[in-house]
Amino acid sequence: VTHSMKYILTGVSEVDSFPEYTAVGMVDGIPFVYFDSNIKRMIPKTEWIKENEGTDYWDRESQRESGWMSTFKNNIQIAMQRFNQTAGVHVFQKMYGCTWDEETGDVDGFDDFGYDGEDFITLDLKNLRYITTKQEALITQANWNKNKAFLEGKKQYRTQICIEWLKKYLQYGERTLKRQVSPQVSLLQKDSSSPVTCHATGLYPSGVTISWMKDGQDHHEDVELGELVPNEDGTFQKSSTLRVTPDEWKKNQYSCVVEHQGETKGEKEIRTN
Known part of the structure; x- marks a missing residue:
């Protein structure tokens, strides 16, 4: 560390x-x-x-x-x-x-x-x-x-x-x-034609990786990584936004993967709106 x-x-x-x-x-x-x-x-x-x-x-x-x-x-x-x-x-x-x-x-x-x-x-x-x-x-x-x-x-x-x-x-x-706090991860989207944001918050320490997968493969296109932002309670938040058409989203299997302190959060642990 x-x-x-x-x-x-x-x-x-x-x-x-x-x-x-x-x-x-x-x-x-x-x-x-x-x-x-x-x-x-x-x-x-x-x-x-x-x-x-x-x-x-x-x-x-x-x-x-x-x-x-x-x-x-x-x-x-x-x-x-x-x-x-x-x-x-x-x-x-x-x-x-x-x-x-x-x-x-x-x-x-x-x-x-x-x-x-x-x-x-x-x-x-x-x-x-x-x-x-x-x-x-x-x-x-x-x-x-x-x-x-x-x-x-x-x-x-x-x-x-x-x-x-x-x-x-x-x-x-x-x-x-020296504490370790695992992030809460959510997938957020205003409506079906809006970009999809993978948002990790409440994490500590600050080192976090947010990546996207498309049909099981690493996906880097049309991805915008946000800045690391401190929360009021001394933890951090970070987000990554994927621009994708509703059609593409339906046809393919997209998923967000968050890695923090050796722990990986995939689809099962991610909340959606």
Whole structure:
């Protein structure tokens, strides 16, 4: 099993209805801490972090995010200049963290930046350098790549510090984070001419495969796989939609197969509307 910890930081310019800076920390895809420029505090999103950390932790985390908040304000201004933009809504994002394979002990880390929905610059941890395809990020790339101490710091955080925290959080939330919950699977269709959706919900952990069979053979045509979406209770849902004519549906034997944690759900366990 591979576990992950990541923080997603988002800065926006000129949007009144949305905080100009937000940060979400996640363990195995579950949000456990949250900060934004309106509340100006890091707050818990799960019981296990609330129960296990005290004032020092929340003060330290809030301080770090306040630092990022001012950095992001600056970053948006710099990016706008580089892209020759003077005004308007712009979004600057950073996603960083680490992964740890419980069985092999392998660790990996990432540090990805995006601007207006496109990749801006990203850390290649294996070769310890930042890479980009954007002309506008070349100055940043050159500055970061010549600073060896800066790069070493990035490596140390992702391969050691981040991993230590991830293991600590997994221990805190062991009951919820290491549990296994089987999905409920339903076949949904509005009417006979609508697409058929195979919907799996209430599953944990998040790794799930949804596939289609036609007359006993794997079927990939006209299939649209949905995004993995978190539920309020910390479980996940995912769906796959098959576009098929009523005639085709009648003439052939279509079925949905859901695989989760070594368990396969076929026709017998799937509810239909």
